[in-house]
Structure formats: structure tokens, C-alpha cells
Amino acid sequence: MHEILSSTQNPKIKNVLKLQEKSSERRKQNLIVFEGNRELGLALDAGFKIKTLFVCQEVWGDERIEGVSQRDIFYISKEVFDKIAYREGSDGLIIIAEPQYHSLETLKLPKNPFLIILEAVEKPGNLGAILRTADAAQVDAVIVCDPRTDIYNPNAIRSSVGCVFTTQIVASTSDEVLEWLKARGIVSYAAALTATEFYHETDMAKPCAIVMGTEATGLTDKWLNGADKQIKIPMRGKIDSLNVSTSTAILAFEAMRQRGF
Structure with missing residues (x-):
């Protein structure tokens, strides 16, 4: 006993x-x-x-x-x-x-990486849902800039259904990440309502990252101005935006489609 x-x-x-x-x-x-x-x-x-x-x-x-x-x-x-x-x-x-923490310098990336970057994510449930998407779409890493929630928040782990353990996750600052992307030739696509180019018209088959903001305010000017390009999802209803985890999934699977499932 x-x-x-x-x-x-x-x-x-x-x-x-x-x-x-x-x-x-x-x-x-x-x-x-x-x-x-x-x-x-x-x-x-x-x-x-x-x-x-x-x-x-x-x-x-x-x-x-x-x-x-x-x-x-x-x-x-x-x-x-x-x-x-x-x-x-x-x-x-x-x-x-014990948790595991990665840094930008310790990330293990392939020659043609695809990344998800989240600016100031504040809802653990959204973070977890995005990590679940990242696992399904074979995203190489998720980078959280200026996070407002703990990446190992129990709600984030729960909504990720364990994908917090299957995906490389880095917490950093926007300035550091922008510099890191440019140094490595990784193109950044900022999701923005003000964009003129639709996501499916964008080349995601090359080394790139999609950058997502908060549901309340979207991306800050730092990312809207610092990213290489702004892209958007067509919206045909009366509401002009989707849940950030849904938007991230749409963009991530478009990248996966372009790269050949």
C-alpha cells in the first residue's frame, strides 16, 4: 500500500x-x-x-x-x-x-525557417491555442515579444494540450527580435488591418515570420513600421477582425500549403 x-x-x-x-x-x-x-x-x-x-x-x-x-x-x-x-x-x-527556456541564439532552425512572432500576448488561452497551431503546422519556433503572460501559465499549458512542450518558445524584446530577424535574412510579415496585400498573395515559402498583435489594439508602430511587409486576411462581414489564434492559424497553414504540406 x-x-x-x-x-x-x-x-x-x-x-x-x-x-x-x-x-x-x-x-x-x-x-x-x-x-x-x-x-x-x-x-x-x-x-x-x-x-x-x-x-x-x-x-x-x-x-x-x-x-x-x-x-x-x-x-x-x-x-x-x-x-x-x-x-x-x-x-x-x-x-x-523544471521549465526549459530558449534564447534567440540557442534556437535550432532549419535553412528555411517559418516562425510565429507574438507581440505583447496577454491571454494565456490564446498563447496556448497558438502553440497548438504551431505544432500542427510544423512551425519552427514561436517568439513572444514583450510578453504580458507567463509562457508556462497553467492556462497556456492546458489550452496548448501539451504543445508548449513540443515547440521551441522564446521570450524576448521587440527590438532584439527585429535586429535578429534582419541579421538572419528572415522576412517579417506583420498582420494588420491597414495592409493592402492579402496573405495568400505573399511568398511564405522563403525564410519568414508572421507577426501577430493583441486582439484589442493589434501591433504597435514598432512592428508595423519595422516589419518587411504588412499583410491581411480578407474580411467580408461586419466585424473587421478575428480572434488572434484563429488569424494565426489561417496564416500558418497558408505558409504550410505554400511549402508543400
Whole structure:
């Protein structure tokens, strides 16, 4: 029989809640928290170091978990699990791991890269959805400029369905990224309502990046003026814009189409 943690006042359980709720705590401890067997598998495949795995056997069952040391596994009661589970329909696993951080200089890119650049992304759900798109469209990296949310926010991990672990992600400043793109000959396409060229008329088969702004205000002048070209998506309805994750998906899959699925 395994010892089962059954109190929500247990220090380990209280720390899970702190990591979920406070980005400052995640930075301080250099830890992230997420849940789910699929996410665990993707994190292990990507070389993330698992520090602690909490298992609720009433939900998970007795199936053996591979890739995690037994000394790092703790069993918890259903009551405790319900307290710390972050999403409905979770499968009984909650994981604490060390994050991985890339820089512009450590990115591993092919000769003909395709990148997604996000300026000042502020909604974790949008970031996660875009990471899911990036995985599906085989985007080489996602660069977040001047971020307003933690890239390992639990909501971002959840909405990415684990694709936060499958995609190279960099947080940087707009100035650094603009300089880096130009030094490497990567063409930048800024998505803007004021553009005169439609996205499908643009050559995305060469080394390039699409640059997306916030839903509320779009891109700043730094990117509108600094990017090589502005492009737009045709809008035929009364609303003049789409959700940023939807717009990103349209542009990313056009690049994928041009590059030959």
C-alpha cells in the first residue's frame, strides 16, 4: 500500500496551489505545474525534468507510469485531487517539472525557417491555442515579444494540450527580435488591418515570420513600421477582425500549403 496524502494543508499540496496561482512563485522556484498523461508524455519526450508526480488512483487507476522515478511519485486522495486539479475531466495526474527556456541564439532552425512572432500576448488561452497551431503546422519556433503572460501559465499549458512542450518558445524584446530577424535574412510579415496585400498573395515559402498583435489594439508602430511587409486576411462581414489564434492559424497553414504540406 502507498501512503496517501489526504490533507489539503500538506505543504506539498499547498505548494502546488502556489505554483498554479502565482507566476512569481513559478519563477522563484524555477518550477511549472501541469496535469494529464498526454502532457506528461510530451514533456518527457522533450527532456523536461519531472520533479514531482501526484497520482490520484481513484481517477488514474493502477496503471504503471513510465519515465518517472518512484521516489518522485506521491499518491493523493480524491479530495486533495479535486482541490488542486486545474481542469475538468483530468485523468488523475498532476506534475511539477523544471521549465526549459530558449534564447534567440540557442534556437535550432532549419535553412528555411517559418516562425510565429507574438507581440505583447496577454491571454494565456490564446498563447496556448497558438502553440497548438504551431505544432500542427510544423512551425519552427514561436517568439513572444514583450510578453504580458507567463509562457508556462497553467492556462497556456492546458489550452496548448501539451504543445508548449513540443515547440521551441522564446521570450524576448521587440527590438532584439527585429535586429535578429534582419541579421538572419528572415522576412517579417506583420498582420494588420491597414495592409493592402492579402496573405495568400505573399511568398511564405522563403525564410519568414508572421507577426501577430493583441486582439484589442493589434501591433504597435514598432512592428508595423519595422516589419518587411504588412499583410491581411480578407474580411467580408461586419466585424473587421478575428480572434488572434484563429488569424494565426489561417496564416500558418497558408505558409504550410505554400511549402508543400
